[in-house]
Amino acid sequence: MNILIVGGHAKxxxxxxxxxxxxxxxxxxxxxxxxxxxxxxxxxxVGVYGDGTKPFVLKDAGAIEMDTVIALCNTDxxxxxxxxxxxxxxxxxxxxxxxxxxxxxxxxKKLGVDKVISSTEILSDMIEFEAVIDNLINYLPMExxxxxxxxxxxxxxxxxxxxxxxxxxxxxxxxxxxxxxNDNLVICAEGDCELKxxxxxxxLSSSKDFDKIxxxxxxxx
Amino acid sequence: xxxxxxxxxxxxxxxxxxxxxxxxxxxxxxxGNLSELNKNLMIxxxxxxxxxxxxxxxxxxxxxxxxTDIDLLESIGIATADVVIVSTDKDDxxxxxxxxxKVIYKVPDVIARIYDTSxxxxxxxxxxxxxxxxxxxxxxxxxxxFSEGVEL
Numbered sequence: 122m123n124i125l126i127v128g129g130h131a132k133x134x135x136x137x138x139x140x141x142x143x144x145x146x147x148x149x150x151x152x153x154x155x156x157x158x159x160x161x162x163x164x165x166x167v168g169v170y171g172d173g174t175k176p177f178v179l180k181d182a183g184a185i186e187m188d189t190v191i192a193l194c195n196t197d198x199x200x201x202x203x204x205x206x207x208x209x210x211x212x213x214x215x216x217x218x219x220x221x222x223x224x225x226x227x228x229x230k231k232l233g234v235d236k237v238i239s240s241t242e243i244l245s246d247m248i249e250f251e252a253v254i255d256n257l258i259n260y261l262p263m264e265x266x267x268x269x270x271x272x273x274x275x276x277x278x279x280x281x282x283x284x285x286x287x288x289x290x291x292x293x294x295x296x297x298x299x300x301x302x303n304d305n306l307v308i309c310a311e312g313d314c315e316l317k318x319x320x321x322x323x324x325l326s327s328s329k330d331f332d333k334i335x336x337x338x339x340x341x342x
Numbered sequence: 343x344x345x346x347x348x349x350x351x352x353x354x355x356x357x358x359x360x361x362x363x364x365x366x367x368x369x370x371x372x373x374g375n376l377s378e379l380n381k382n383l384m385i386x387x388x389x390x391x392x393x394x395x396x397x398x399x400x401x402x403x404x405x406x407x408x409x410t411d412i413d414l415l416e417s418i419g420i421a422t423a424d425v426v427i428v429s430t431d432k433d434d435x436x437x438x439x440x441x442x443x444k445v446i447y448k449v450p451d452v453i454a455r456i457y458d459t460s461x462x463x464x465x466x467x468x469x470x471x472x473x474x475x476x477x478x479x480x481x482x483x484x485x486x487x488f489s490e491g492v493e494l
Contacts, residue, residue, distance in 0.1 A: 198434035205464040224412040
């Protein structure tokens with residue numbers, strides 16, 4: 122695939138490296154002349170020096186041949202302009218933007234950008250789970266975050282410790298799929314199974330119930 | 343200043359809620375003019391000191407903040423605005439803000455100033471009114487050359 126990466130320093134470097142390794146054809150555009158040279162030399166790619174929000178710069182970089190354009194600039198508005206120019210002027214199929222403001226994710230998608238990622242949101246999600254929820258071991262959103270598969274560790278402070286599953290007020294749509302006790306799987310189909318300290322539980326729930334689920338298993342610092 | 347006949351027309355028009363984003367020479371002058379025509383004006387700028395450019399008769403509201411911030415736009419009532427005029431000094435910001443106003447909040451009339459004519463393509467198909475100072479200058483130049491007798 123032909124991929125154009127616009128803006129970004131460390132992010133562009135890392136992406137270029139991994140995309141090259143998987144056999145893609147990478148071109149970069151950057152406002153930083155020195156960085157363009159460094160990238161072109163170290164990865165053996167075409168580096169175009171210029172402001173990627175300007176259509177003629179994208180044209181010079183061969184935007185018309187590109188299958189994917191990735192916008193990594195520091196300002197959200199620049200990334201929107203890059204993706205829209207790529208789409209509307211050069212008919213690029215896939216556009217990918219990074220945004221700072223998580224509220225811009227929905228907006229960019231509605232305006233036609235194919236994939237939008239906010240590092241701020243990812244970071245704040247991580248901090249929230251790492252710092253606040255001690256007992257959450259794994260967290261995996263599925264189906265556009267409608268469903269969440271999670272793994273909790275039960276310690277003495279967990280509200281559900283040493284209670285029967287039928288007594289813990291699990292939301293209707295949530296399922297405790299497995300209990301892991303001393304590295305063995307305990308399958309509990311019935312509600313009359315006790316949750317013991319140092320058990321691990323695998324829970325499947327809808328994302329709207331996830332707050333309720335966490336409040337059952339964790340204690341707040 | 344606007345011509346007198348047009349002023350009467352604008353005064354009678356029921357479109358009252360006007361938001362101007364970017365209080366530069368263009369934004370502040372437009373806001374001042376419209377304020378004299380009894381419109382409900384709100385002007386936004388990142389820099390509080392920009393509001394000094396507003397005329398002393400300006401009777402609207404001012405708000406310091408980033409026009410690309412959704413919370414700010416909602417707090418100043420973008421959802422009920424009749425007209426949004428986007429005139430910050432950055433083309434990219436103007437493109438983003440005008441598209442938010444038109445596509446997300448369905449503001450009936452959105453006017454965006456875009457200096458770089460090659461970026462106008464981003465606003466195609468959205469129904470945003472684009473003002474391009476570069477195009478206007480070129481048109482004026484041609485007028486001077488072709489019909490006002492400037493010889494080259």
